[in-house]
Amino acid sequence: MNNPNEGPMPHTAFRKHIAIVGRRNVGKSSLINAIAGQDIALVSDVPGTTTDPVYKTLEVKPLGPVTLIDTPGLDDEGLLGQKRVERSIRALYKADAAILVVDGKPGPFEDFIVSLLRNQSIPFVIAVNKSDVTEEAKMLAKDYEPFSVPVVEVAAIKGKNISELIQVLSSLLPDEEEKPLLAHLLGQNKTAVLVIPVDKAAPKGRLIMPQVEAIREIIDHGGIAVVTRPPELKETLGKLHYNVDIVVTDSQVIMDVDKVVPPQI
Template structure:
């Protein structure tokens, strides 16, 4: 899987509109990616099954702005390995904002196309139908109306090879794109222009050398875009930062791992929360995540707890997910619990085994993917909290951390 790097000046992958391309092997999905991006991004070959893992390409699509185009493996892939590829293709649906279904103009609509279309509709994803290879001598143009009747919508004729019909496809993507996916605020609705927010950013062994982690970057950028003032300090310099201000800051936001120390330093009359709690609201369902804390007191010896992270990273000696959170949960419950871990873009299938799920802030997945995960857990009646909500609860400061978000 190919992912773009994030920087303070680029829109994070998880905050972009996700446009996924689905279809059979050799329908021309990869060629269509190259045509849309006007780059040779995806490997193109006459050999069926060239695309294996999903390929992500970040780009600008005006007037929408930053988007991610996702190339997927063919939905008709075969064999044991092919089944795994198809499974990954279906998983892409959980993060898809707009779907493009590519029909092979030489072979027409298949049962595979109808099957993926049913799953797209089941998830209420806007879909655009494209029939490719209109330049081919084997293009079955006379059957296009029959294919449209089968699918239930019109098909746009394109030639990905000759890059014909691509501008009209882009216009259809713009028309289908959800209009408010970038309008959800992370922090800007909690302050007014000119207000000061103090951001507490620990620099420990887990911090990436020479840069800030994504939640910190996004928070700083949104504060600047909103005309607010961001003061950044380590927890060891928080007292100095607060005392240097002529007026009280409107909000203090801390990394969850420094929550206890920051709560002790920050006066009670200054609102306090964490990056992870901001992301609980920004990416998911804060009410559901707070409700999940009620299950903690009911945990019994032997109960299974899943700790899920949406990204993969190098584990540190005192890693938050594998060490700190299990230790803290054992301390407050006084129970012998069984822990499991998951990471990356997949979510475990055996969720019924768990009495509680503790999820990361979700900064590396989009809101659609996070809401999908939460909906699965809600449907299965499995309580869930995220890192920031859990840590604030365990330290006895959850009410204080939630108060700024209720104003």
């Protein structure tokens, strides 16, 4: 799938993931094929055709290399259906953005999917599909306005408005430039020690978001994140034989930490 003119695909962690979600039979797989410009997902008029999330990595201009995730309908029923729904929800954890595909009026399932996306802060666009046959596609688009996200009328099988949809997606995807915080400070050891004060101010049983994001960023860049509290910092550095590129901590303990960290780090 690599295009020799564009270099190798970035590592999976750096590729943008776009999940296509919605009820069964709304045209999610058809839309994947329309975006990809090729038949990569199975389409049929039988609801429940897609039974497992399908990941497909490809170049979509102007987005660049992306992984499209086709998902089973989130309104699937029965015991097996429930398992499929769970897999679709899990696939959402990987998504940087999503397309909610609809072909009818909003109902409880759309509310459910929107709340899933909102809870995970996943930006999304609503694609009102089958606008080639649905006379009231324009009316439907109005019905989705209260969700306060972009709405695009498309017809996956006709390729209608697909480039508009991709344009909207590109405006939703997080700007990678803003992301790296620590990664560029990782040197040849690719090792960072995070010193986290665990005191009364720390949330019970949890790390706070910036701490979690710092760990995630380090491991996404193939680095090693070592996490410790200020009292154990000296011992930690001793055990690592000072093969550490950076020590990161909170402003409240920076002075204590500075006393322990050797000058070469």
